[in-house]
Amino acid sequence: MRLRFRIPYFTTWGQRLEVRGSGSALGDWHPDRALRLTYHPGTNTWEGETELPAAEAAELRYKYVLVDDNGGAVTWEGGPDRTLSLAGETYATVVLDEFWHQPELPEYELQTNAFTQAIFRRPADSACHQPKKARSRAADATTRFSLSAPRIAPGQCLCVLGSDAALGAWDNQKPLLLSDATFPVWSADVVLADAEKPVIYKYGLYDAEKKQCIDLETGPDRVLPPFEGRDTLRWRHDELYRHPEGPWKGAGVALPVFALRSKQGLGVGEFPDIKLLVDWAVETGLQLVQVLPINDTTATHTWVDSYPYAAISVFALHPQYVNLDSIAKLQNEELQRELDETRELLNTRDFVDYQPVTEAKWKFLRALYKQEKPNFLADEEYQQFYQEQQSWLAPYAVFSGLRDRFRTVDFRQWPQEFQQPSAWLDALLDPKHAEFDEFGLHLFIQYHLDKQLREAVEYARQRGVVLKGDLPIGIYRHSVEAWTQPELYHLDQQAGAPPDDFSVTGQNWRFPTYNWEKMAEDGYQWWQQRMGHLSRYFDALRIDHILGFFRIWEIPNHAVEGLLGHFSPALPLHRDEIRARLGWWDWQRLTQPYIRWHILEELFGPDANAVREEFLDDAGHGSFRVKEFVNTQRKVEAVFEARLEFAEGDEEQRLLRQRTGLYRLLTEVLFVEAEGSNGEFWHPRITVDKSRTFRELDDHTRQRMQDLYVDFFFRRHDEFWRQQGLVKLPAVRYATDMLICGEDLGMVPASVPGVMRQLGMLGLNIQRMPSATGIEFSHPNDAAYLSVVSPSCHDMSTVRGWWEEDHERTQRFFEQLLGHYGQPAPYFAEPWVAREMTVQHLYSPAMWAIFPLQDLVALDPALRRQNPQDEQINVPANPEHFWKYRFHIPLEDLKQESAFNQQIKELVEQSGRGPVQ
Incomplete structure (x- = not known):
């Protein structure tokens, strides 16, 4: 051919x-x-x-x-x-x-699974599904019209109307009907009556009941040049149906799975509960449900595991989300009564009581496994699941079993023969092996989790609702991935985020950073496998901290906080360059903690003298240096961990103040060293202008340091980081057909928005965290089409909680963003205030307006929680935060709140974000 x-x-x-x-x-x-x-x-x-x-x-x-x-x-x-x-x-x-x-072109994003599999999903009995006709060999040439057009309403088909008789000669009752057999691509073959002449045509909408073309696309006519040929297929791949109603826009709701409350759960949200949230979304005209990461985080079997971004596997699902009744009924009547009583007890709690919930789940899961094991192992669907998912499922099951056997997730503490998987792994998963049940339990749980989640996904798709997942940027240090493929990560480093509105000292996630060079050797197969697995469950995806694909905030292992980190990869400064920019170089003054007596008094108050005597040495000339046993934050943490173990009351508070003060002292530097450079290369310390050491420079040096800092963080790396993103992100973006949204909040390099636009990835706009400099709040009207607007997210207080935090700031927002100039802002975020903010987001030009469910129920005085502080999901400044938020209304009851649901539906439809009818 x-x-x-x-x-x-x-x-x-x-x-x-x-x-x-x-x-x-x-x-x-x-x-x-x-x-x-x-x-x-x-x-x-x-x-x-x-x-x-x-x-x-x-x-x-x-x-x-x-x-x-x-x-x-x-x-x-x-x-x-x-x-x-x-x-x-x-x-x-x-x-x-x-x-x-x-x-x-933003229209390309309508061709992703979010639209083709859910929002614009074609019915199985579509009248447009035309069988392909066999061609006649006698024909000189066949023309195949082909167009990708996902945005076609149910009951309508795509057609071609044009000047040629085979295209109806512009008679709207005789168009060429296109088939949706390969949706979102529509196509049809035709032998033109006169192919030797130019053909003028347009695509249009055909109504199957009226049997005619009812509307044509906008824009100029399309032209098909003359063509001569025999035994030829001329395949016309046209571009984008031009809709007269303008860009498509939708609205959605966000709530973590663990926060879902239903009458069928066990004190925590479960995968079948997603169906209830989907039902409510349909009731209110919302077309997207967004959740937080759902991977297994079981590391300690305690509440510490509640942090959803520290998964022990990037593939395995969390056992807490399985619904026990959907597996099987317990045959032991006493156990079944205990389960019923436990469910009633845990479901009365206003928060996710993580440890009792997980203990109950594991107890009854073990009983169900023992009861169902013979049928489970013989189940053909399970056998197929195991064969398809074996590459990650087998090591995960063994890892989980060994974690419980040795009572630690840190595989470096396991016996030597288990510290790295080898041939014995497959032997342990043989059902005939004496120890199989230790590992078979986890195969059993993952099978049922997968089954229940995929049922919820298909339920959502059938109802035109997109399920949007969340991809954490990092992996847990003690995870299956670190156990099986340690070469892909820098396990001697820590990933985090630089200081921002969430945390003034930065965030230290304690995840290892990626070895991108190693990952590139096979074309980023690890990422493509990870994305492919997520597309099993989601049609849209939020990539957490997408900035990490351009550069990550890398923190040395000796640091606890994020202030002593640096971007990686980066272009550090040679000390000769620093000397040239500042006019001098002094290793002690520029790179070592700057400690003076007045700083000790400022940090420690009445404890200053005690701190000086115990932790500092006199360095002469009125300065001090920290003693070796506390010369890193990690050493300080270890010293005070022992002292705090039995401390209470005032003594505990005094020790905490001393620990925090010592952390601060160790960050009083102007530069941090680039790893392995032997003092040759340096990074300016992040937010150095807020440090005491910067404050006490002379005016001339302070200005030079500020200029160097601005150039380093906001100009020096623009093209370098742009290239980093363009190398890594395409492999992730095009690994699947999911709609990709990037969380791009914080210290955003200038090159990031352009790369995301080029790859068709949606950005995130949070009103109180503007990406533009020099403004306090952003307006949803200023958002780009390829973006998501939201009044808040899980890492911050809700609208109501934020409203009460700073009343001077609230007053400025009330006047500048809501337009109530000269009027006093209400002390609380009254329902009418929440409504105004909701409407403002709905009318944004952004493709999606997504609202935390807490912010939507804020519109109803009878439904919203009394204390808005109880609605916040995460506090990023607290690395030991307990993720226990639970929605306070059973979803079954929320669906019955007719007046509230109608209010949301009307707001959505009036803004033009309602479903296609």
Whole structure:
């Protein structure tokens, strides 16, 4: 089969187009073997032909590439790889009539699974599903019209109406109907009556009941140039149906799975409860349900495991989310009574009582496993699940069993033979092995978790609701991944975040950082596998701290807080460059903690003298240095951990103040050393302008230091970090067809928004955390279309809680953002205030407006919680926060709140974000 590519594209002198793709016909992606196209001035098109071997006709993957021979620049078209299947086609020649994919067209995001699998999902009995007709060999040429158009309402089909008689000759009762058999791509084959003349046409909407084209797309007519040929398929790949009603917009609700409250749960949200939240979303016109990470975090079997971003596996689901009754009824009547009584007790609690909940789950899961084991192991669905998921499931099951056997998740403390998996792993998973049940329990639980979650996912899709997941940026230090593939991580480093509105000392997540160089060796297969697994459950995904793909905040292992970290990768300063910029270099003054007596008095008050005597040495000239046994934050932490164990009352508070003060002293530096540089290279300390050591520089040096700081953090790395993002993110973005949203809050490099736009990834806009500098609040009206707007998120207080935190700030917001100039702001966020903020977000130009459920019930005085402080999910400044939030209304009851639900539905529909009818 001859394959001819044809694409219109205007180039400048020295530029050319080529096609790079899979298979020998397109050079197996090698630039030197790519198919070079030739420019035809008469038609302003680039064309090229190649012979396609029959073995490669099943699937061809390719992209158009612009090459500049003058400077060597290479520009790839946007979007994922094009795919083409010609299996079964019997034409001698196939001509691909195509158009360049612009990288930033927002309409492409409507082709992701969020829309094709849920929001615009086609009914199984679609009248548009036309069987493909066998072609006539006598025909000179066949034209195949093909268009990706997900945004077509149920009951409607796509059609082509045009000047040729085969396209109805503009008679709206005789259009060419397109089939949705390969939705979101619509297509139909036709033999044009007069292919030797230009054909003028447009795509339109066909009503199956009225049997006519009821509307045409906007914009100019499309033109199909004349064509001559025999035994040829001319495949016209058109671009984007032009909808007259403008960009699509939707609204959604956010709530962690653990916070779902139902009458069927066991003191915590469970996967079947997602169906209840979906039902409520449908009732209120919302089309998306967003959750936090749902992976297994069972490390200690205590409340510490409540932190959902510290998963022991990036694939396994958390056992707390399984619904016991959906597995089987307990045959032991006494155990069943105990389960019923436990459910009644735990469901009365206003929070997730994590440890009793998990203890109960594990007790009854063990009983169910023992009861169901024979049937479970013989279940063909389980056997298929195990075969498909074995690559992660097998090591996870063994890891979990060994964690419980040795009573620690730290595999470095296990016996030597188990510290790294080997051939014995598969032997332990043989059902005939004497120790199998230690590990088989975890296979049993994961099978049922997967089954229950996928049922909830399909339930949501059938109702046009998107389930949006959350991808943590890091992995847990004591996880299956660190156990099986330690070479992919820097286990001697810690990941976190620099200081921001969440935490003035930065965040230390204590996760290892990624070895990106190692990951790149196989094309980021680890990331692609991870994304592929998430797409099993989600059609949209929030990537936590997407800035980590550009650079991560890396903290040395000796630090507890984030202030002594630095960005990685980065371009640190050589000490000679620092000398040139400041005019001098003094290792002691610039890189060691700056400690003076008045600073000790400021930090420790009446304890200053005691601290000086116990922890400091005199360094002369009125300065001090910390003693060796407390010369890092981690050493300080260890010293005070022992002292705090039995301390109470005033003594405990005094020790905590001393520990915090010593942490502060150790951060009083102007520069932190780049690892392994032997004092050659340095990073300016983050937020150095807020330090005491900076404050006590002379005016001249302080200004020079400030200029160096601004240049380092806001200019020096722009292009460097842009390239980092462009190398890593495409492998993640195009691994699946999920809609990708990036959490890009905090200290955002200038290059990040452009890269995200180029890759079609949505950004996040939180009103009280503006990305623009020099403003206190952002307005939802200023958000880009490819973005999500939200009044709050799980890492901050709710709208009501924030309103009461700082009344001077609230007054400014009330006047500047809500427009009540000269009026006093109410002390509390009254329902009408919450309504105004909700409406403001709904009318944003952003693709999505997503609201925490707590912020929506704030509109109803009878439904919202009395104390807004009880609604906050996480406090990032507290690394030991207990994630225990639980919604206070059973979802079954919320669905019955007709007046409230109608209010939300009307607001959504009036803003143009309601479902397509």
